[in-house]
Amino acid sequence: MEQLVMSSGPHIHSGASDRRIMLDVILALLPAAVAGVILFGIPALWVILTCVLSAVISEFLFNLIARKKQSVGDLSAVVTGLLLALNLSVNVPLWQAALGTVFAIVLVKCVFGGIGRNFANPAITGRVFLLIAFPSTVAGGALPKGIDAASSATPLDLIGVEGAQLPTLLQMFLGQRGGAIGETCILALLIGFAYLLLRKVIRWEIPVIFVGTVFLLSLIFGGFNTAVYEVLAGGLVLGAVFMATDYTTTPITARARMLFALGCGLITFAIRWFCALPEGVSYSILCMNILAPWLEKWTRRKPLGGV
Amino acid sequence: MSLKKSISNLKLPHYKSTAGMAAVRMPIPKEVLIPLSPMNAHHATQSEPIVQVGDHVTVGQMIAREKDRGASHIHASVSGTVTGIEPYTMGSGSGTAIRIESDGKMEKCPDLKIPHPTNLDEFLQCVRDSGVVGLGGAAYPVWAKLSAAQKTHISTVLVNGAECEPFITADHRVMLEQGDLIQKGIELLKEFMGSEEFIIGIEENKPDAIAQLTERFKDDKAVKIMPLSSVYPQGAKQVLLYNATGKVVEKGQRLASLGVIIINVSSLVKMAEYFVTGMPMVERIITVDGSAVKEPKNLIVPIGCSVRDVVEACGGLKEEPGKILFGGAMMGKTQESMDARIMKATNAVVIMNKKDTKKTAPSPCIHCGRCVAVCPLGLNPTAFARAMELEDDAARAALLQKEQVKVCMQCGCCSYVCPAHRPLAENNNAGIGFLRKWEKEHPEGGKN
Numbered sequence: 138m139e140q141l142v143m144s145s146g147p148h149i150h151s152g153a154s155d156r157r158i159m160l161d162v163i164l165a166l167l168p169a170a171v172a173g174v175i176l177f178g179i180p181a182l183w184v185i186l187t188c189v190l191s192a193v194i195s196e197f198l199f200n201l202i203a204r205k206k207q208s209v210g211d212l213s214a215v216v217t218g219l220l221l222a223l224n225l226s227v228n229v230p231l232w233q234a235a236l237g238t239v240f241a242i243v244l245v246k247c248v249f250g251g252i253g254r255n256f257a258n259p260a261i262t263g264r265v266f267l268l269i270a271f272p273s274t275v276a277g278g279a280l281p282k283g284i285d286a287a288s289s290a291t292p293l294d295l296i297g298v299e300g301a302q303l304p305t306l307l308q309m310f311l312g313q314r315g316g317a318i319g320e321t322c323i324l325a326l327l328i329g330f331a332y333l334l335l336r337k338v339i340r341w342e343i344p345v346i347f348v349g350t351v352f353l354l355s356l357i358f359g360g361f362n363t364a365v366y367e368v369l370a371g372g373l374v375l376g377a378v379f380m381a382t383d384y385t386t387t388p389i390t391a392r393a394r395m396l397f398a399l400g401c402g403l404i405t406f407a408i409r410w411f412c413a414l415p416e417g418v419s420y421s422i423l424c425m426n427i428l429a430p431w432l433e434k435w436t437r438r439k440p441l442g443g444v
Numbered sequence: 445m446s447l448k449k450s451i452s453n454l455k456l457p458h459y460k461s462t463a464g465m466a467a468v469r470m471p472i473p474k475e476v477l478i479p480l481s482p483m484n485a486h487h488a489t490q491s492e493p494i495v496q497v498g499d500h501v502t503v504g505q506m507i508a509r510e511k512d513r514g515a516s517h518i519h520a521s522v523s524g525t526v527t528g529i530e531p532y533t534m535g536s537g538s539g540t541a542i543r544i545e546s547d548g549k550m551e552k553c554p555d556l557k558i559p560h561p562t563n564l565d566e567f568l569q570c571v572r573d574s575g576v577v578g579l580g581g582a583a584y585p586v587w588a589k590l591s592a593a594q595k596t597h598i599s600t601v602l603v604n605g606a607e608c609e610p611f612i613t614a615d616h617r618v619m620l621e622q623g624d625l626i627q628k629g630i631e632l633l634k635e636f637m638g639s640e641e642f643i644i645g646i647e648e649n650k651p652d653a654i655a656q657l658t659e660r661f662k663d664d665k666a667v668k669i670m671p672l673s674s675v676y677p678q679g680a681k682q683v684l685l686y687n688a689t690g691k692v693v694e695k696g697q698r699l700a701s702l703g704v705i706i707i708n709v710s711s712l713v714k715m716a717e718y719f720v721t722g723m724p725m726v727e728r729i730i731t732v733d734g735s736a737v738k739e740p741k742n743l744i745v746p747i748g749c750s751v752r753d754v755v756e757a758c759g760g761l762k763e764e765p766g767k768i769l770f771g772g773a774m775m776g777k778t779q780e781s782m783d784a785r786i787m788k789a790t791n792a793v794v795i796m797n798k799k800d801t802k803k804t805a806p807s808p809c810i811h812c813g814r815c816v817a818v819c820p821l822g823l824n825p826t827a828f829a830r831a832m833e834l835e836d837d838a839a840r841a842a843l844l845q846k847e848q849v850k851v852c853m854q855c856g857c858c859s860y861v862c863p864a865h866r867p868l869a870e871n872n873n874a875g876i877g878f879l880r881k882w883e884k885e886h887p888e889g890g891k892n
Contacts, residue, residue, distance in 0.1 A: 141765060141766070141767060141768055141778070141779070141780060141781065142766055142767045142778065142801045143535075143778045143780065144767070144778055144803075144870075145778075145854075145867075145869065145870045145873060146773075146774050146775045146776055146777075146854070146856045146859075146869065147773065147774040147775070147856030147857075147859050147860045147869065148767060148769060148773045148774070148776060148778075148794075148796065148801075149456075149457070149610065149773040149774070149800075149860065150804070150859075150860055150865065151860050151861050151863075153814070153861060153862070153863035154804070154863050154864075154865070155807050155810055155863050155864050157863070158810070158812070158863055211807065213810075250808075251808060252807075252808050252810055253808040253809045253810040253811055253864075254808065384810045384811045384812040384813065385810055385811045386811075387811075388813075389811055389813040389816050389824065389826060390813065390816055390824070391813075391816075391817060394813075438822055439822070440821045440822040440823050440848055440851050441451060441682055441686065441692055441820070441821040441822055441851070442682050442692060442693055442694060442695060442821060442851050443695055443821070443822075443823075443848040443851040444695050444848070
């Protein structure tokens with residue numbers, strides 16, 4: 138008799154795979170990456186390549202040394218490298234970019250057990266590590282080519298500064314302002330957002346609630362114009378679309394995810410408005426990453442036919 | 445109640461290529477082997493043979509008598525000679541089966557009479573005599589289900605024509621071809637149980653069945669044809685009940701206590717058939733499909749015939765089989781060989797080729813939440829997975845209890861959507877098994 142497979146159901150599968158999801162995230166990040174290279178020039182490309190390569194190589198070597206199953210094929214290291222690069226200033230020395238990436242991959246992801254096991258977002262933690270270690274080169278947003286400005290201050294530094302020359306809203310939307318490589322071109326980020334929605338990789342709730350909370354609070358405290366600038370400036374859109382939606386470090390249930398996004402918005406606004414720091418997106422997501430398991434617990438629902 | 449919208453949301457490929465194929469009778473098999481138990485893990489019970497090796501039997505003649513509510517009377521599905529009363533195993537179940545060598549005549553049992561019950565008790569006795577069980581897969585005797593009407597008033601009868609499982613079109617064909625028996629069945633339940641409301645729930649991927657039945661019952665105010673969205677598992681008890689009536693069977697509750705029973709449309713028809721012809725359940729319509737089957741068909745088959753005979757009636761196999769399923773692609777049960785036997789609750793034989801059987805190795809959970817989002821009951825399969833990784837039995841049981849693994853109905857949605865290809869449904873089942881055993885060993889609830 139022929140060999141028949143004995144197994145429990147289901148006997149068909151949706152065809153979804155981790156790798157395909159990661160590939161979709163990479164594709165969704167490409168518009169922002171391309172925009173970054175156009176705006177900031179070829180040096181931006183070197184930062185991106187450095188981060189992606191060091192992410193893949195460090196994960197590969199970690200698995201090799203720790204004798205773990207090779208995992209670079211799932212493309213998640215590429216996502217982390219790419220995301221981190223888009224969060225860095227074009228002025229960052231390449232060795233610093235590489236160091237931050239290795240930190241993100243090895244200390245934040247691999248030692249916790251690899252994909253799916255890390256409690257904090259590797260790209261954000263890598264960025265925060267670099268911000269603290271090398272504040273001058275990482276935080277200072279470089280200005281795009283062809284934009285004349287006396288200083289390299291980002292719009293977030295300038296909002297509220299008397300007599301400061303802010304970029305126009307259109308410039309802000311297209312990315313012609315100071316900032317990290319991938320965070321300035323809102324148009325490119327929205328294209329990526331639309332793609333992720335279309336592919337059903339993420340749902341709209343987290344980005345919309347996150348950005349919406351910041352907008353509303355800024356509107357209340359600073360008026361309409363300020364609110365629009367707050368939304369377009371800094372890393373808010375990049376963070377809300379690509380980092381606050383990271384599966385592993387956000388809650389697993391829909392309701393907890395909404396609460397997560399609300400918390401991100403509140404903390405981002407609080408940091409931007411009340412603290413000395415110009416930017417709060419990274420810190421807010423990190424804080425909420427830690428709260429994620431509790432959010433799941435607090436929003437637990439009674440299953441149908443359960444108690 | 446917290447969940448409001450349609451609580452199932454998984455869109456599956458239908459693979460219902462046999463939907464347009466009228467059921468045809470398969471050639472009389474040379475022999476049948478009729479299992480005497482429903483062969484599922486929960487009902488270990490089986491019926492008692494009342495014939496002996498060498499006896500001549502005719503179609504419809506009782507050959508085994510039920511001993512309790514879990515099993516049903518078994519009737520000969522072919523005429524011929526009893527050649528064996530032998531052990532039979534199937535998946536997790538094992539028991540006895542009666543082998544009948546067919547004389548090829550399909551001679552009807554002369555003692556069969558058309559029943560004429562006059563009250564509920566007599567009606568239930570007749571249904572009991574018919575040997576009809578839940579044909580959607582549960583195989584619970586229909587009379588036992590209907591007997592709830594002796595204690596509670598059953599105001600609503602939910603007729604399940606959802607047929608949400610990929611591949612299967614047997615119920616669809618029944619609805620198209622046996623509308624008069626659906627009507628007869630409803631009239632019987634109206635007469636003897638006094639039910640006021642009949643809802644026939646049909647997935648909208650069967651517009652012809654919806655149209656035909658709507659036309660048939662257009663003058664009957666008590667009967668409502670309810671089109672349901674084609675989402676899996678629309679036909680599951682809790683899902684159908686909620687989507688059709690907004691009611692929920694809470695923990696520890698029985699469906700009948702809500703004044704509702706759910707009966708599969710094929711079971712209703714089989715039951716009605718007995719009151720028209722006097723012939724108990726000896727055959728049924730099954731769908732034969734799958735990538736390895738040459739000519740997929742809807743077949744009328746005698747109970748106890750082998751997969752081999754069924755496949756032969758469908759032109760044989762065009763490819764080497766990888767998996768033989770009784771039931772659909774989501775919840776179907778794998779069979780060990782082509783010698784597996786069609787039982788009363790077998791609604792489909794799906795034979796997949798080697799390619800479709802290939803499994804992707806699981807990778808780590810990435811916490812994407814798709815399993816949580818897709819679960820029609822609002823469970824969290826990742827929590828069960830976490831529980832099953834715990835070393836400490838008490839801690840594991842506590843987490844499984846807290847996350848209520850026992851609510852899981854094994855629909856398989858979670859495994860289907862998991863991008864990491866993790867065997868979540870299988871793990872849920874293991875969790876249920878573990879918790880049942882643990883609770884039996886720790887009747888005080890484990891608080892020590």
